[in-house]
Amino acid sequence: xxxxxxxxxxxxxxxxxxxxxxxxxxxxxxxxxxxxxxxxxxxxxxxxxxxxxxxxxxxxxxxxxxxxxxxxxxxxxxxxxxxxxxxxxxxxxxxxxxxxxxxxxxxxxxxxxxxxxxxxxxxxxxxxxxxxxxx
Numbered sequence: 517x518x519x520x521x522x523x524x525x526x527x528x529x530x531x532x533x534x535x536x537x538x539x540x541x542x543x544x545x546x547x548x549x550x551x552x553x554x555x556x557x558x559x560x561x562x563x564x565x566x567x568x569x570x571x572x573x574x575x576x577x578x579x580x581x582x583x584x585x586x587x588x589x590x591x592x593x594x595x596x597x598x599x600x601x602x603x604x605x606x607x608x609x610x611x612x613x614x615x616x617x618x619x620x621x622x623x624x625x626x627x628x629x630x631x632x633x634x635x636x637x638x639x640x641x642x643x644x645x646x647x648x649x650x651x
Contacts, residue, residue: 524551525558586644593643597622605629612638 518537523529530552534540540561543549550557597620600607604623610616622643625633633640 521562521564522549522551522559523562524554524556526551526554526556528553528556529562590643590645593620593622596620599623605633608633608638608640609636612636 517533517535518540519531519533520540521529521531528551532549532552534543540549544559547557549559551559600621600623602624604621605625607616607621607623608625611618611621625640630640630642
């Protein structure tokens with residue numbers, strides 16, 4: 517991935533990520549790169565300083581307070597609840613009906629299964645992250 521600082525003909529500056537330098541060139545030539553502010557398709561790369569890592573891992577640190585809050589919430593849930601994986605809907609129903617011990621759980625459920633739980637008065641909530649990616 518490569519990040520370019522871009523500028524449109526109206527002077528708006530913005531950045532965008534591309535798969536490669538050739539990928540940017542191909543999209544630009546096809547008129548598929550446009551200003552994120554005004555939509556102008558006359559866009560050019562601007563001078564940008566390269567990012568040089570000093571042994572740090574910039575992608576491992578949260579970029580904002582919101583990302584930090586999600587990271588802390590994820591840790592709290594993982595530390596205090598059981599991950600029941602794809603068995604979430606069945607386990608939530610079993611806990612609600614008294615067939616399994618009451619405890620906090622998290623996992624994954626198909627949309628129709630989550631809606632069915634809610635329709636049956638079983639409280640569930642989506643988490644603000646997806647998949648198995650760990651930060």
